[in-house]
Structures are given as C-alpha cells and as structure tokens.
Amino acid sequence: MARYIGPVCRLCRREGTKLFLKGERCHTDKCAIETRNFVPGQHGKSRRMRAKLAGYGVQLREKQKVKRTYGVLENQFRRYFEKAERARGITGETLLQLLERRFDNVVYRLGFATSRPQARQLVRHGHFTVNGSKVNIPSFSVKPGDVVAVRSSSEKNVMIVHAMEEVKGRGIPEWLQLAADQPSATIKALPTREQINLPVQEQLIVELYSK
Numbered sequence: 001m002a003r004y005i006g007p008v009c010r011l012c013r014r015e016g017t018k019l020f021l022k023g024e025r026c027h028t029d030k031c032a033i034e035t036r037n038f039v040p041g042q043h044g045k046s047r048r049m050r051a052k053l054a055g056y057g058v059q060l061r062e063k064q065k066v067k068r069t070y071g072v073l074e075n076q077f078r079r080y081f082e083k084a085e086r087a088r089g090i091t092g093e094t095l096l097q098l099l100e101r102r103f104d105n106v107v108y109r110l111g112f113a114t115s116r117p118q119a120r121q122l123v124r125h126g127h128f129t130v131n132g133s134k135v136n137i138p139s140f141s142v143k144p145g146d147v148v149a150v151r152s153s154s155e156k157n158v159m160i161v162h163a164m165e166e167v168k169g170r171g172i173p174e175w176l177q178l179a180a181d182q183p184s185a186t187i188k189a190l191p192t193r194e195q196i197n198l199p200v201q202e203q204l205i206v207e208l209y210s211k
Contacts, residue, residue: 066099
C-alpha cells in the first residue's frame with residue numbers, strides 16, 4: 001500500500017501547525033514548529049506564501065492539513081469525501097467523523113499509541129481486536145457499541161505500555177470509554193464536531209471539492 005515515507009516534521013512546517021505526527025516530540029521544545037516555524041525549502045525563511053494565500057490556496061491547505069493529520073492519501077481522502085457527501089447531515093462534519101472512526105485513529109485517541117503513524121503500525125502488526133476478533137486494517141471503521149482491546153499477547157508490548165502512561169496527561173475523548181481494569185475501551189457514540197479537537201475549517205474542504 002502506498003504511503004508517505006518522507007520527513008513528517010516537514011509536513012507540519014508546510015501547514016504551519018502541529019499535526020502531531022511524531023508523538024511525544026511534538027509536545028517538547030524540539031518540535032519543528034517551535035524551532036523552525038517557516039515553510040520548508042531552500043528559501044523557506046524568505047517565502048511568505050501563507051500571507052498571500054486566498055481562495056483556492058486556502059481551501060487546498062485546509063484539505064492537506066486534514067489529509068496529513070489522519071495519514072491518508074489523495075484518492076482515499078476523496079472517497080471519504082464522496083461518502084460524506086452522500087450521507088445525511090453536514091458534509092464537512094460527516095467527513096471528519098468518518099476519519100475519526102478509522103481504527104488507527106481510535107487506537108491513537110485511546111492512548112494505545114503515541115501518534116497516528118505508530119498506531120497504524122501497531123494495527124498492521126495485529127496487536128488489537130474489535131469485539132474479540134483481530135483487526136489489522138488501519139482504515140477499519142468502528143461503530144457505537146464496538147469494544148476495542150489490546151490482545152492479551154500484546155499487553156506487555158513496550159510501545160503500548162509506554163503510550164498508555166503518556167495518555168494520562170493527554171486525556172481521552174468523551175465518545176470513547178476506557179475500561180478501568182484492562183486495556184480495552186467501548187465506542188460510546190459517534191464523535192460530534194465539538195469532540196473532534198482539530199483546528200480546521202472543514203467547510204473550505206467542501207467548497208474545494210464542490211467546484
């Protein structure tokens with residue numbers, strides 16, 4: 001499967017905001033946005049592209065920001081948009097809801113991984129189950145009532161244990177309910193726009209694809 005394998009901090013700098021693609025590093029002074037908050041490239045410091053953006057440019061940057069945050073490529077992102085467009089409700093909010101329900105994002109939100117890229121890797125390696133069955137597809141869409149759990153053979157995995165320690169200071173969204181005595185959680189409901197803490201204007205993405 002195609003995926004981006006280049007430097008991820010470059011993506012954050014291009015969008016001018018933290019996309020939290022490197023886990024703990026994004027919360028420290030070593031974050032690229034903290035040390036080099038200008039667009040990447042040889043003439044990055046002298047470029048003023050963000051100030052000149054208007055119309056299509058603004059819409060494109062919002063789309064790229066969301067796409068890179070969730071780690072999906074263009075064709076896949078367009079399919080999510082088309083699905084959201086066919087569904088009832090506000091298209092932009094439905095789009096974000098579909099992305100939030102991705103299995104790799106849920107694993108990240110639950111604190112079983114320090115970043116979405118790490119969550120994708122752990123899912124691919126088969127460390128989690130949904131309703132008792134192993135699921136190794138990052139794009140798998142969860143629904144209310146589903147129970148997501150760490151497989152018993154993976155409960156002592158170093159990355160998962162470390163991530164669960166870190167999440168204590170990050171918090172878990174209200175639409176997810178983490179069990180108190182075991183590494184599992186229940187999907188309480190579909191996420192609302194207020195519960196998706198993503199600083200984007202999704203209406204701009206709708207306008208971009210509606211042209």
